[in-house]
Amino acid sequence: xNLDDLILQFQKKDKTxxxxxxxxxxxxxxxxxxxxxxxxxxxxxxxxxVFIKIWDKSDNYDASKGRFFTWILNIARNxxxxxxxxxxxxxxxxxLSMDSFVDTYENGEDLEGKIDAIGLQSLLKGLKDKxxxxxxxxxxxxYTQKEVSKxxxxxxxxxxxxxxxxxxxxxxxxQL
Amino acid sequence: MDIEKYIAxxxxxxxxxxxxxxxxxxxxxHYAIQYPKIQKEIEAIEAAMLQLTKTVSPGIPExxxxxxxxxxxxxxxxxxxxxxxxxxxxxxxxxxxxxxFAAGLIWVYLENNTLKSEIEITNQEKQSLEEILSGVRxxxxxxxxxxxxxxxxxxxxxxxxxxxxxxxSYAKAYWNKEEENVIIDAQGLPEPPDGYAYxxxxxKLDPLTPTSIGLLEDFTADNNKMFTLPNPNDAxxxxxxxxxxxxxxxxxxxxxxxxxxxVGP
Numbered sequence: 001x002n003l004d005d006l007i008l009q010f011q012k013k014d015k016t017x018x019x020x021x022x023x024x025x026x027x028x029x030x031x032x033x034x035x036x037x038x039x040x041x042x043x044x045x046x047x048x049x050v051f052i053k054i055w056d057k058s059d060n061y062d063a064s065k066g067r068f069f070t071w072i073l074n075i076a077r078n079x080x081x082x083x084x085x086x087x088x089x090x091x092x093x094x095x096l097s098m099d100s101f102v103d104t105y106e107n108g109e110d111l112e113g114k115i116d117a118i119g120l121q122s123l124l125k126g127l128k129d130k131x132x133x134x135x136x137x138x139x140x141x142x143y144t145q146k147e148v149s150k151x152x153x154x155x156x157x158x159x160x161x162x163x164x165x166x167x168x169x170x171x172x173x174x175q176l
Numbered sequence: 177m178d179i180e181k182y183i184a185x186x187x188x189x190x191x192x193x194x195x196x197x198x199x200x201x202x203x204x205x206h207y208a209i210q211y212p213k214i215q216k217e218i219e220a221i222e223a224a225m226l227q228l229t230k231t232v233s234p235g236i237p238e239x240x241x242x243x244x245x246x247x248x249x250x251x252x253x254x255x256x257x258x259x260x261x262x263x264x265x266x267x268x269x270x271x272x273x274x275x276x277f278a279a280g281l282i283w284v285y286l287e288n289n290t291l292k293s294e295i296e297i298t299n300q301e302k303q304s305l306e307e308i309l310s311g312v313r314x315x316x317x318x319x320x321x322x323x324x325x326x327x328x329x330x331x332x333x334x335x336x337x338x339x340x341x342x343x344x345s346y347a348k349a350y351w352n353k354e355e356e357n358v359i360i361d362a363q364g365l366p367e368p369p370d371g372y373a374y375x376x377x378x379x380k381l382d383p384l385t386p387t388s389i390g391l392l393e394d395f396t397a398d399n400n401k402m403f404t405l406p407n408p409n410d411a412x413x414x415x416x417x418x419x420x421x422x423x424x425x426x427x428x429x430x431x432x433x434x435x436x437x438x439v440g441p
Contacts, residue, residue: 015248022241026193028226040234048237048244055248069222070194072264073229103233119231138193139225145195160186167189171224 007068011058022051023142025069029076034115035140036080046083050076079141100136113141123173131166182207185215192221207222259312280337322359322402336437341419344365347435349415351407358415360392365434367396368419374434375424379414381438386416386428409411414438 001009001018009017029050034043052071061071103123124132137143137151149156190196191204208215237243331352338345346364351357360376368374374392379385390405392398406413418425419432 015245018248019241020187024228026236026240027233028229030236031229031231034234035232036340043234044237048240051244052247054245064202066194066203066205067192067218067222069226070192073250074194082360115234116231123231135228136260138190139229142194145190148195151230160190161184162186163189164184164186167221167224171220174224174227 001070001113001135004063007061011061013058018055020069021054025072026051028069029072030139032073032076032096033080036077037083043080043119046079047076052077053079072141077140081142100132101140102132102136123170127166127169127173130162131169133169134159134163141143177207177212177213181216188214188218188260190222191218192225204250207211213283234295244348285404301440319400322400325359325404326350327351327354334437334439336362336415338418338433339433339434339436342434345434347437349437351412351415351439353410356406358389358405358407359416360390360403360405362401362403362417365392365395367400367419371422372419373422373424374417375420375428376403376405378412378417379416379429380411381413388426388428391420391424392417410437422432 030047332347336347347363350359
């Protein structure tokens with residue numbers, strides 16, 4: 001069964017199809033959430049919540065709005081950002097603005113050693129800081145192209161071509 | 177469509193990130209269906225992002241999906257109502273929009289008609305105002321001419337007093353000897369009865385010799401009651417006005433003498 005059919009079955013509330021999608025994407029979703037809230041246990045709970053939301057709102061997904069992964073990525077980001085803004089996290093003084101997805105292991109926050117630091121290092125090999133920042137803002141923090149352009153004080157056209165070359169670099173590393 | 181250029185633009189990377197506008201998303205999806213190369217590129221970018229997000233992941237909870245299962249069943253009953261509600265809204269919105277549009281069209285049409293008739297009315301008003309203005313101009317011109325005639329240095333003014341038949345009548349004669357005419361101001365005369373008209377006479381007194389100089393024609397219709405008559409009689413000593421049968425008489429009917437006045441020395 002290809003991805004489109006799988007999604008169609010899932011939208012018909014087919015639990016087997018949903019389980020397949022869960023197995024395909026749950027790890028990614030948990031990863032995105034953890035880079036934002038930096039709390040392994042909590043991010044795994046939220047990850048489960050995200051999949052319940054996905055199941056609940058399956059009718060909302062429409063291929064004309066983008067890829068299925070992009071749709072669930074967006075739900076995951078919003079859930080994690082809501083969590084950050086909620087009271088339980090205010091006390092811990094964590095916020096979205098400064099750290100990028102690489103800081104999770106660089107800052108030694110991954111105490112349990114659950115993140116594949118070596119894998120990440122090889123994946124990001126040769127990528128400039130500019131690239132990491134751009135990938136972080138667009139994929140992990142969910143900035144729109146306009147917001148990125150404003151944040152980095154760079155025209156949208158430049159952002160796009162820079163992103164293209166950054167992702168090309170990343171893709172080279174994935175094939176190693 | 178330059179596929180390579182489109183791929184190189186970076187738009188597909190933004191598509192996976194979810195950073196495009198709904199319109200741009202539609203465009204990308206449209207091209208992806210049309211060009212397999214674009215579809216493949218999208219999948220490759222997504223694969224790279226999947227690998228990256230997987231690499232930073234702390235992993236899924238143990239027995240993750242089985243823990244979800246019981247919660248999935250609870251949600252199902254709510255879904256049919258949610259999806260039923262959705263469709264009519266769109267069609268209601270569509271109908272509402274088209275009704276609004278039709279109402280807008282009608283309004284514009286009516287507004288346009290109103291404006292057209294307003295322009296028509298304004299044009300008519302303008303025309304009638306122009307007519308009034310030209311009438312006023314003519315009147316002013318003729319009164320200026322009259323005033324000039326009356327103020328001429330050769331003009332002699334003669335007061336004609338009321339006589340036995342109509343003691344309260346009066347008139348004035350402005351006699352210009354040079355121009356050989358006389359302007360009669362008949363404002364003080366009553367309107368003549370039907371079939372009668374006032375006749376103006378130039379008189380010599382000794383012996384009494386009346387010479388007709390004309391009728392005050394269309395007396396009733398004339399607004400300013402000023403009548404210009406020729407008077408070639410250099411030796412006129414007095415002017416008299418009598419009421420005569422329409423068309424005038426050879427000699428004045430003296431018992432119908434309304435006003436009379438002698439030319440001063």
